[in-house]
Amino acid sequence: MADIDPTAYTFPSDEDVFDPGTVIDEDAIPVDEMPDDKRRAAWQARRPNIDHLADGVAEHEGAFLPLFDVGDRIVAEVRTEFLNNVPWIYTLIGKVRSIDDDTGIVSLWDEGSDARNPMVRWVTVRTPALICIKLAPTRGNPFDAAKARVKAPVAPSTAPDGTPTKRGRGRPKGTKNRPKEEILAERAARKAAKGKK
Numbered sequence: 001m002a003d004i005d006p007t008a009y010t011f012p013s014d015e016d017v018f019d020p021g022t023v024i025d026e027d028a029i030p031v032d033e034m035p036d037d038k039r040r041a042a043w044q045a046r047r048p049n050i051d052h053l054a055d056g057v058a059e060h061e062g063a064f065l066p067l068f069d070v071g072d073r074i075v076a077e078v079r080t081e082f083l084n085n086v087p088w089i090y091t092l093i094g095k096v097r098s099i100d101d102d103t104g105i106v107s108l109w110d111e112g113s114d115a116r117n118p119m120v121r122w123v124t125v126r127t128p129a130l131i132c133i134k135l136a137p138t139r140g141n142p143f144d145a146a147k148a149r150v151k152a153p154v155a156p157s158t159a160p161d162g163t164p165t166k167r168g169r170g171r172p173k174g175t176k177n178r179p180k181e182e183i184l185a186e187r188a189a190r191k192a193a194k195g196k197k
Contacts, residue, residue, distance in 0.1 A: 040087060047088045050075050052145040053134035057125045064125045066106065068135060072096050074108065075142050076123045077132040086129070092121055093142060106133075 034042075056074050057064050068074055076092040094108035097120060104126035113119035123131050136142040159165050 040083075044087055047077075048091055048143040049145070050077055050091070050132070050134050050143065053136060053142060056133035056135045057128055059128075064104065064128060066099055066104075066125050066133070068096055068133075070096050070098060073136040073138055073142075074106075075134045075136045076108075076121075077134075078123070079130045079132075081130065092123065093136060094121060 053075060054067075056066060056068050058067055059065075073093070073095050076094075078089045078092065079086050080089050092108065093111045095111070097107040097109055099106050104124045105122055106125060107120050107122050110119040110121045123133065125131075125133060134142075137147075140147050157165050
């Protein structure tokens, strides 16, 4: 076995080590030199807008109740009280896995994680000032206001007297009807053409 030459390995020199204060863009300010208010404003500018979505939590007699069920898709915007002005931290999108009625804890499958092994995240409906929960459409991007409309359920058809009517299978009656004279004329023409052969 050959001996290993220790001089064959090279270590990075001082010029090769990345300096976090290095400015790549000439006009950009390094993050560590940016004032706190500008840094926080840049972070808050990344917050996705969910104001167009329907509320997922309702208040009833001082208690906060979820307006969604297990299997529904929700968006949760998480904030913190530990910093000034209660800033936004992150936004979760996921399918509700379970709801604990006693504690208000909701576990959901995080759509932002790997679909082969999704992460379970927990939010609560009891602190709407810190966790804003909205109802998301079943599919698609919930942040796109034009496409993220939650479809209202279709009301069943009713008869003139107000009783619900049950629609049978197949084509509704009267959608393809033609006048009886037209049908008899076609039938007679077919019989005449068949008799000439």
